[in-house]
Amino acid sequence: MEWERARRGRARGVSSHRVVLERVQGFLETGRFEQAEADARALAASLRDRGGDPPMISWLARSLAAGAAVAHGRGAELLPELESLITELEQTAGADRQLLLVVRSNRAAVLVQQDRHTEAEAETRDILRGTTRIAHLAEIWRIELNALTSLAAALNGQGRYEEAEAIARGNLPQADPPIAAFLLRALVDSLNGQSRYEEALAEARRHTPVRGRAASGTLELVTARALHGLGRGDEAETTARQALTACEEFLHPAHPRIEEARRLLADIIAGDSDPE
Template sequence: MKIIRKARERERQKTFARLERMYREGRYEEVEAGAQALAPASWLGGRPLPQWQRQARVLATGVAVSHGRGHEVLPELEALIAELEPVDPDTHVLRLVVRAHRTVVLIGLERYEEAEAESLDMLRAVTRLAHLTSLARFEVRVLGLLGRALCGRGRHEEAEAIARGNLPRADERSATSLHAVLMRSLNGQGRYEEALAVAGRFTLPLERGNSGLVDLLAGSALLGLGRSGEAREAARRALGDCERHLHPAHPRIREARDLLARVAEERPFD
């Protein structure tokens, strides 16, 4: 039996590794289907799943959030948070990952006050876990979420400080989020030339979830500078990119459409 269990564990690890590779390749639909096959959603309200199946649910819901279907899986995210009692460091970290996914959804729903509170609480949890496991990359990710929530609340100077203070220690993926926060914060302060300069300094990783991001933020800056024609083109590129690669409900599609509307009305930044 021990040999069989070890063989099954090796097979599960291979499956997770394959799904994670597919996720990086942007194959969201396939990854979600594969993760759901490992742990069907019918567990909700029933007996707790073993840890590896919980990991599969976290992966499936996380992919749905990246795709733009966060509103659909929000109840499942909240159920997962309730189920994942942090009895050990691994489970605590898994729960934090789900909370981060939920925070992304809250931001997309413009529930910025809740997103800020959740981000601050996750940062406190990271500090408490620092002596047990390394969470440096996750901490930077949460700081990016906090910066985004602060931008949503109009606290652009604070968001700028977070982005600038943490970019030096960010890896490529985290840097993308912080650069986006920096551009949003500069746009929000009317510092449009600086926002465009940021856009010209960083290259997005070729990930499906980044679709339309730079064009969207650069378009806002261009509009602020009165360059309406360029802003319109940037907004159209952003919208087309998002519509090709993301779910129709993705919040960035709404943002791109809002930008096009602002261009028509010549309103630089809301």
């Protein structure tokens, strides 16, 4: 009888944990990163204090907390935590490996943000190899698209614009928000990198992906670069200011995109002919 009551209690506990995880996922999808991280960390802490619960629930909570922090722009400080979680998740098998790939995808995004493009490329290519090994066990298309988006950004960062363009063009039509916003950025970045500014501007204006908070300023940044490349300085400056305003309003002050927008605006004002 005592065992049965304990079993039912654990079942109710797992059910309540999943309710919290679903709520956290909802916060993430609506850009409420601070609330998502706080709730996920609170759940992980309660599991750690009590003990005895399935480790996967804790891993899910910690991965969601880390993902929220990365999306908000605190990726640099999260790298040690991501590394620790990845080490723990290496013990998973089968369909559970998809969580490992999700966390590694977050690490790849941070590497891109830190301009560690060669490392990011290696990470994303290994993630893609990992998805093929579990494709028959789990739905992995979103993981693949996230990895491909970071791969395109990493290739742009290495000046391999044609490769980045091919990846972005090939996957943009099937991407949903917010991945589409980042793939569009990769595409326009690749065209700007090839000095194909008219095409870059056309692509930036042809697509209107739904952008969440995580993508704040992305489209404005690449549009400003295209305008600057075309010598349309006033429009470029205005658009760069819009990018900076969006980044400062919606992203964490530590987000690298804020500094990127500031550098671009300074380059445009100074008349730099090739803003980075």
